Amino acid sequence: xxxxxxxxxxxxxxxxxxxxxxxxxxxxxxxxxxxxxxxxxxxxxxxxxxxxxxxxxxxxxxxxxxxxxxxxxxxxxxxxxxxxxxxxxxxxxxxxxxxxxxxxxxxxxxxxxxxxxxxxxxxxxxxxxxxxxxxxxxxxxxxxxxxxxxxxxxxxxx
Numbered sequence: 001x002x003x004x005x006x007x008x009x010x011x012x013x014x015x016x017x018x019x020x021x022x023x024x025x026x027x028x029x030x031x032x033x034x035x036x037x038x039x040x041x042x043x044x045x046x047x048x049x050x051x052x053x054x055x056x057x058x059x060x061x062x063x064x065x066x067x068x069x070x071x072x073x074x075x076x077x078x079x080x081x082x083x084x085x086x087x088x089x090x091x092x093x094x095x096x097x098x099x100x101x102x103x104x105x106x107x108x109x110x111x112x113x114x115x116x117x118x119x120x121x122x123x124x125x126x127x128x129x130x131x132x133x134x135x136x137x138x139x140x141x142x143x144x145x146x147x148x149x150x151x152x153x154x155x156x157x158x
Contacts, residue, residue, distance in 0.1 A: 002055060003140050004131070022131075025124050030117050033063045038085065039121065040128050041073040042092040049132035054142045058149045067156055084112065095125045 037060035044053035
């Protein structure tokens with residue numbers, strides 16, 4: 001079991017409500033799993049949460065997100081080649097910077113996602129920013145098996 005669960009369970013009063021809410025975003029959210037994982041990876045990257053990035057790197061790889069798509073979640077927006085991914089990353093960046101997705105980005109993403117999914121996108125981003133803060137402040141370390149996944153990923157890139 002990932003260490004994040006035992007970490008948050010140190011406060012059981014918060015843990016069970018958090019677990020119920022978090023499960024509505026992942027794994028039972030309405031956004032396609034690859035989209036969800038790219039968003040979480042971008043949030044983890046922006047927040048510099050190594051634990052969160054590592055956990056979701058493993059999940060992204062397991063569900064079929066390609067190495068180049070994962071790398072794109074770490075790039076400056078202008079360097080992202082796939083327009084849809086560029087829009088997703090822009091939305092994450094805007095939410096991080098000023099908590100507002102600009103009208104142009106919102107409109108473009110709304111062509112691909114329903115109103116429910118757009119709300120989920122915003123809540124997913126905010127939720128994982130919150131979790132990143134908990135993880136960073138706790139000093140939690142990546143599990144050895146996940147560390148192996150990170151190292152294998154970086155070896156493939158070199």
